[in-house]
Amino acid sequence: MTGALLHDRSGRCLCGAVGVQMRDLGADLHACHCDSCRRNNGAMSMTVMVPADALTVTGAEWVETYVSSEWASRSFCRRCGSSLWFRMNQPGSDYYLSAGLLDDLSDMRLAHEIYFDSKPDAWGFAGPTEKLTGAEVEALFADPASDPANPA
Numbered sequence: 001m002t003g004a005l006l007h008d009r010s011g012r013c014l015c016g017a018v019g020v021q022m023r024d025l026g027a028d029l030h031a032c033h034c035d036s037c038r039r040n041n042g043a044m045s046m047t048v049m050v051p052a053d054a055l056t057v058t059g060a061e062w063v064e065t066y067v068s069s070e071w072a073s074r075s076f077c078r079r080c081g082s083s084l085w086f087r088m089n090q091p092g093s094d095y096y097l098s099a100g101l102l103d104d105l106s107d108m109r110l111a112h113e114i115y116f117d118s119k120p121d122a123w124g125f126a127g128p129t130e131k132l133t134g135a136e137v138e139a140l141f142a143d144p145a146s147d148p149a150n151p152a
């Protein structure tokens with residue numbers, strides 16, 4: 001996470017059945033261009049990283065979770081279909097919460113793009129971002145000493 005002010009932020013799915021409250025959230029947004037995120041979100045995913053102990057979820061009975069691979073799961077609202085978050089399957093792992101849920105995205109910035117080599121030519125972001133290929137991301141996850149806060 002880069003040096004930005006930490007804010008408490010709130011959000012919700014489209015229908016409002018699922019609400020989220022985040023404590024001390026940084027300003028960094030993460031985009032992932034991998035095939036799974038593209039299919040799940042309609043294009044790339046845009047997320048904020050929230051440690052499990054900094055997130056409060058209301059309406060949890062509306063949360064449906066799809067195990068999308070042997071290492072990760074994706075959750076969505078059972079009523080409206082909004083994409084909620086992506087998580088590694090280990091208990092207590094961080095939430096990569098869909099940035100679009102947030103009520104207020106002011107002062108936030110796109111910091112990282114991962115699986116950049118999977119990005120279709122049809123779209124791209126103009127701003128300066130740190131870009132990692134899929135192989136670079138997988139190398140980070142394979143190394144337990146690396147910082148898991150950066151790749152989304």
Ligand SMILES: [Zn+2]
Nearest residue numbers: 013015077080
């Ligand atoms: Zn909903």
Ligand SMILES: [Zn+2]
Nearest residue numbers: 032033034037
């Ligand atoms: Zn992805």
